[in-house]
Amino acid sequence: MAKKLPDADGYVVRMKGITKAFPGVLALDGVDFQIKAGEVHALIGENGAGKSTLSKILTGVYTKDAGEIEVRGQSVEIQNPLDAQRLGIRIIHQEFNLISHMSIMENMFLETLGHKPWGLVSYLEMRKKAKEVLESLGLDVSPDRLVRELSVGEQQTVEIAAALSKDADVIIMDEPTAALTDAEVERLFEIINRLRSQGTAIVYISHKLEEIMAIADRATILRDGRLIATKPISELTRDQIVHMMVGRPLHNMYVRSRTPSQEVVLEVENLSVPGKVKEASIIARKGEVVGLTGLMGAGQHSLLRAIFGAEPGTTGTIRLRGREVTITSPWDAIRSGIGLLTENRKEEGLILPLSVMFNISLASMEKVTNMGIIDHKQERRQAVDYLEQLDIRTPSVDQQVEYLSGGNQQKVVLAKWLATEPEIILMSEPTRGIDVGAKAEVYRLIDELAAQGKVVVVVSSELPEVINLSDRIYVMHEGRIAAELDAAQTTQEEIGMYGTGGKYYEGN
Amino acid sequence: MKAIRQAGRPRQELFRRYGMLLVLVVMVFLASMLSDRFLTASNLLNVTRQVTINAILAAGMTIVIISGGIDLSIGSVVAISGALGAGLMATGAGWAAGVLVTLLVGLALGITNGLFIAYGQLPPFIVTLATMALARGFTQVYTGGRAITVTSQTFQWFGHGYVGSIPVPVIIMIIIYILGYFFFKRTKLGRLVYAVGGNEHACRMAGIRVNRVKVAIYGINGLLAGLVGVILTARLFSAQPTAGVAYEMDAIAAVILGGTSLSGGRGNIGGTIVGALIIGVLGNVFNLMDVSPFYQDVAKGLVILVAVLLDRLLHAGGGSLRRGVSSGADQAKSA
Numbered sequence: 025m026a027k028k029l030p031d032a033d034g035y036v037v038r039m040k041g042i043t044k045a046f047p048g049v050l051a052l053d054g055v056d057f058q059i060k061a062g063e064v065h066a067l068i069g070e071n072g073a074g075k076s077t078l079s080k081i082l083t084g085v086y087t088k089d090a091g092e093i094e095v096r097g098q099s100v101e102i103q104n105p106l107d108a109q110r111l112g113i114r115i116i117h118q119e120f121n122l123i124s125h126m127s128i129m130e131n132m133f134l135e136t137l138g139h140k141p142w143g144l145v146s147y148l149e150m151r152k153k154a155k156e157v158l159e160s161l162g163l164d165v166s167p168d169r170l171v172r173e174l175s176v177g178e179q180q181t182v183e184i185a186a187a188l189s190k191d192a193d194v195i196i197m198d199e200p201t202a203a204l205t206d207a208e209v210e211r212l213f214e215i216i217n218r219l220r221s222q223g224t225a226i227v228y229i230s231h232k233l234e235e236i237m238a239i240a241d242r243a244t245i246l247r248d249g250r251l252i253a254t255k256p257i258s259e260l261t262r263d264q265i266v267h268m269m270v271g272r273p274l275h276n277m278y279v280r281s282r283t284p285s286q287e288v289v290l291e292v293e294n295l296s297v298p299g300k301v302k303e304a305s306i307i308a309r310k311g312e313v314v315g316l317t318g319l320m321g322a323g324q325h326s327l328l329r330a331i332f333g334a335e336p337g338t339t340g341t342i343r344l345r346g347r348e349v350t351i352t353s354p355w356d357a358i359r360s361g362i363g364l365l366t367e368n369r370k371e372e373g374l375i376l377p378l379s380v381m382f383n384i385s386l387a388s389m390e391k392v393t394n395m396g397i398i399d400h401k402q403e404r405r406q407a408v409d410y411l412e413q414l415d416i417r418t419p420s421v422d423q424q425v426e427y428l429s430g431g432n433q434q435k436v437v438l439a440k441w442l443a444t445e446p447e448i449i450l451m452s453e454p455t456r457g458i459d460v461g462a463k464a465e466v467y468r469l470i471d472e473l474a475a476q477g478k479v480v481v482v483v484s485s486e487l488p489e490v491i492n493l494s495d496r497i498y499v500m501h502e503g504r505i506a507a508e509l510d511a512a513q514t515t516q517e518e519i520g521m522y523g524t525g526g527k528y529y530e531g532n
Numbered sequence: 533m534k535a536i537r538q539a540g541r542p543r544q545e546l547f548r549r550y551g552m553l554l555v556l557v558v559m560v561f562l563a564s565m566l567s568d569r570f571l572t573a574s575n576l577l578n579v580t581r582q583v584t585i586n587a588i589l590a591a592g593m594t595i596v597i598i599s600g601g602i603d604l605s606i607g608s609v610v611a612i613s614g615a616l617g618a619g620l621m622a623t624g625a626g627w628a629a630g631v632l633v634t635l636l637v638g639l640a641l642g643i644t645n646g647l648f649i650a651y652g653q654l655p656p657f658i659v660t661l662a663t664m665a666l667a668r669g670f671t672q673v674y675t676g677g678r679a680i681t682v683t684s685q686t687f688q689w690f691g692h693g694y695v696g697s698i699p700v701p702v703i704i705m706i707i708i709y710i711l712g713y714f715f716f717k718r719t720k721l722g723r724l725v726y727a728v729g730g731n732e733h734a735c736r737m738a739g740i741r742v743n744r745v746k747v748a749i750y751g752i753n754g755l756l757a758g759l760v761g762v763i764l765t766a767r768l769f770s771a772q773p774t775a776g777v778a779y780e781m782d783a784i785a786a787v788i789l790g791g792t793s794l795s796g797g798r799g800n801i802g803g804t805i806v807g808a809l810i811i812g813v814l815g816n817v818f819n820l821m822d823v824s825p826f827y828q829d830v831a832k833g834l835v836i837l838v839a840v841l842l843d844r845l846l847h848a849g850g851g852s853l854r855r856g857v858s859s860g861a862d863q864a865k866s867a
């Protein structure tokens with residue numbers, strides 16, 4: 025399809041004075057935002073700064089309270105998603121919008137499904153096209169697979185594929201890489217480069233500043249719903265961006281006040297999960313932060329879930345302080361002092377229609393109840409404490425958690441587990457989707473937990489994070505522990521080598 | 533412009549919360565215009581008494597529906613519990629034993645439903661449909677198709693007695709709603725009902741023993757059906773084999789009219805009593821105007837449809853095309 029022309033100055037979209045209020049929050053306050061054809065425009069800001077809201081206004085998911093939008097020099101009113109699609113504007117949502125019990129290709133071509141004569145659909149054609157797009161993204165799965173069978177990373181790739189399978193002049197990507205591995209990110213970047221050279225404009229929202237420095241041409245920074253600046257990326261340094269986002273300079277991302285002891289608290293021996301984990305053995309000591317990493321699907325997430333009793337069919341032994349324990353359900357695990365921060369907050373972490381306060385106390389109800397009766401004062405006090413401690417942005421603790429921004433939702437999940445005061449806290453991608461300031465805060469918190477003598481096991485696919493955060497690192501490959509590394513000595517390359525099956529690890 | 537928009541949302545919120553109350557008020561107003569007998573003290577007491585049975589069942593149904601489930605068996609449970617209680621008293625047992633047995637049969641059947649749903653991992657719709665048929669069939673067999681008369685005056689008090697000038701069933705209903713309010717507001721179990729309905733999987737991952745919660749929920753619902761079994765038997769001076777037919781439908785209708793979402797996790801018991809009153813007033817007005825019961829059912833159906841449609845429109849604001857599709861699909865899945 026021939027690209028429709030941008031306006032005289034090369035802008036496809038001009039948004040002026042965009043304002044949007046939700047009950048209790050002014051999400052956007054007179055924001056100007058312009059997108060040029062053929063540019064990658066980064067949209068940056070803290071959690072709750074208004075990035076997703078701005079994109080949702082441009083794509084007709086929300087309607088603006090005030091302001092103007094011009095597309096290719098013409099003033100437009102975008103009232104619903106269909107309007108936006110007709111204008112050639114597409115979005116990859118931060119929260120997945122896939123229908124879990126439909127196949128990959130049906131999800132990709134969902135909108136076209138409705139427009140065929142007699143409602144008949146050529147599955148052959150659809151399959152072929154789906155396969156092409158998926159392959160260009162490096163996802164080698166059958167388009168007939170059901171979405172619910174895919175991992176989070178694969179689902180994200182399908183979400184991207186769905187947006188790419190249609191023609192668009194502007195594609196908004198709201199944290200597309202939050203759940204992707206490095207290799208997948210690289211492939212996504214190739215595609216972005218190709219689209220850019222074809223004149224497509226990309227709005228790129230991410231909390232990963234390295235990515236932004238690597239791929240963006242210009243950046244717009246928002247803070248508390250207000251525009252701070254729009255500048256070419258070449259005129260910005262990482263520190264300047266952080267400063268503009270957070271409103272103050274940010275120095276040490278990683279702190280280390282802990283001193284791990286020699287006392288082994290958690291021993292996992294020959295843990296296997298059918299089809300996912302093969303005889304994995306790990307240990308963790310008091311006051312230690314243990315990193316667990318590997319390629320997507322190498323079994324690191326399943327291993328954590330297995331320790332937590334959430335993987336049926338798990339075999340193997342778990343010992344706590346030398347004593348063998350039987351954990352067959354999350355309830356057992358919590359009673360043994362183990363908590364697990366799950367990787368996908370919407371499916372496993374949050375009860376969306378319930379309030380922030382309820383979500384925080386969910387896993388530790390006995391702390392705020394007395395003989396089955398809830399102590400509201402105590403519950404509220406606890407929620408307010410965590411709101412302050414984790415800097416969760418919400419109008420009140422009574423707000424339904426579904427109305428919080430993605431990053432703030434993640435912090436609520438974290439608060440829920442901290443409230444259980446676990447001895448051993450397992451974390452799957454704890455910083456997924458949270459901003460730099462909050463990341464530093466989570467790192468500090470992890471260090472503090474360890475300094476209090478707790479054991480923290482962190483699964484993360486971000487290698488710099490794993491290396492800087494942990495004391496020791498286990499690398500997994502195809503369900504097995506491939507290496508145990510000293511975090512102070514190792515490098516990304518070494519981890520990468522073991523993670524791709526470079527060499528098997530033989531005992532200590 | 534900005535100010536208007538901002539004010540617009542809370543107003544919508546307000547309507548969502550109190551909209552059905554408004555509908556009730558309008559209906560009462562219209563009813564008093566249509567029939568001058570409506571607003572008399574005796575008629576109002578009459579309406580309230582007619583409402584009690586459905587209101588008590590709907591209270592239990594609220595719990596079940598907020599938890600993401602459904603219970604089709606309560607009408608039959610009312611019948612079988614009443615029949616067994618009355619049968620016991622017919623053999624010479626006292627009124628207390630009769631009440632106790634009626635309640636316990638309801639509780640036991642509810643718990644059985646819960647066990648199958650929770651541990652058998654079966655859809656509530658199917659399990660309670662089976663219980664509905666089984667309990668009804670068993671009632672017919674047990675009673676031989678005939679009513680079992682209850683002669684105990686004390687037992688009859690539960691249907692006909694007064695405390696001061698207020699009928700006993702009305703007092704029971706009020707107590708149930710006060711307890712229900714407290715249950716949802718203050719108890720851990722009440723909280724977990726919302727949580728399980730909102731996201732069962734996340735509950736399991738938070739170490740909530742979801743199966744126990746479910747058994748408790750259906751148990752409570754069964755117990756309330758047993759309670760209605762007592763009231764109804766007392767009211768009719770006998771246990772009837774066809775007692776309680778289609779009661780589950782009125783209960784579900786009251787819950788939905790009250791604004792509770794069938795997909796679970798959202799709703800409140802205050803709305804349910806309003807829903808039950810709307811259905812009750814509607815029936816009463818038609819009775820006063822001598823409209824045939826057949827038309828009453830038609831009207832009831834229409835009211836439910838309009839109410840749900842209204843609710844849908846109010847909730848629809850700001851969803852994308854895709855989201856619309858997906859939430860519809862998810863609902864289909866959970867049904």
Ligand SMILES: Nc1ncnc2c1ncn2[C@@H]1O[C@H](COP(=O)(O)OP(=O)(O)OP(=O)(O)O)[C@@H](O)[C@H]1O
Nearest residue numbers: 046051071072073074075076077427428429430431
């Ligand atoms: N539907 C809604 N109802 C009420 N408040 C909302 C709604 N959507 C967003 N908000 C609020 O608006 C603000 C901006 O949210 P938005 O999702 O745009 O943030 P964001 O910049 O995308 O953050 P993140 O990086 O965490 O995704 C937040 O305070 C959020 O709580």
Ligand SMILES: [Mg+2]
Nearest residue numbers: 076118429430
């Ligand atoms: Mg966002």
